[in-house]
Amino acid sequence: MNPLKIIKYGKYFSESRFVAFATRYGKKLAFVQRAVVLFLCLRDQDTPKYVKAVIAGALGYLVLPIDIVPDTIAALGWVDDVAVLGIAFKIANRYIKTSHEEEAKKLFPFGH
Template sequence: MTKEKTYQEKLDNLNPKKAIARGRKYFSEKEFGEKLRKYSGQIGTKIVYYSLLLYYAFKSPETPKKAKLTIAGALGYLILPLDVIPDFIPAVGFADDSAVIIYAVYQVLSHIDEEVKGNAKTRMEKIFGDSVDLENLQDPLEEKDKK
């Protein structure tokens, strides 16, 4: 059995809901910022953007506590040093983190408003500069409508 298949099996067996519950105790704004700074190039622009959407929805006073718990768990899982698939593995290391982030975005989608999106895009500009096309970042709501 190849390592890639093993990673795919681990990813297939990942339960995002359980991962989010486990990650809650690891969330901190400082750790989240450090993780983004250190790994933003490896994580990819879409997952960084989705992570920032979650972060700014978490900071919003309009977001209910239940949604904030989901967000804290997802971002905590991103920070978590021990993942289903370790982050240091090239190409697949952030696959489990990505799955959890995407799952969380769709769970709290109704709490991601224009202000949250604007804050996330501003932060993306600070992280990636001109190397990211802010106008064409995929909006999760638009993506959901296409399905």
């Protein structure tokens, strides 16, 4: 999926929806900690707007209950979500700070 297509999912992102998602799945899914890193990067004032748009789109896709591959399909249902997060990470990598990583580990020690 290309980054411009990811941005359109930003309309589904909200801080409260993401926190609810992270709380619900934080101990069940290892990639939630990585999503929290992106969330913290999104909230950082030093992150450029275009990077924030991609992150919001990726997190919006993550919290959206209807995906390309439904999340209810065991294991396979999360593959598309992880792929979208991977693309967002590639774009945001230069703006992810050590403090984002450390805070995510404190909030969600499970995962990597």
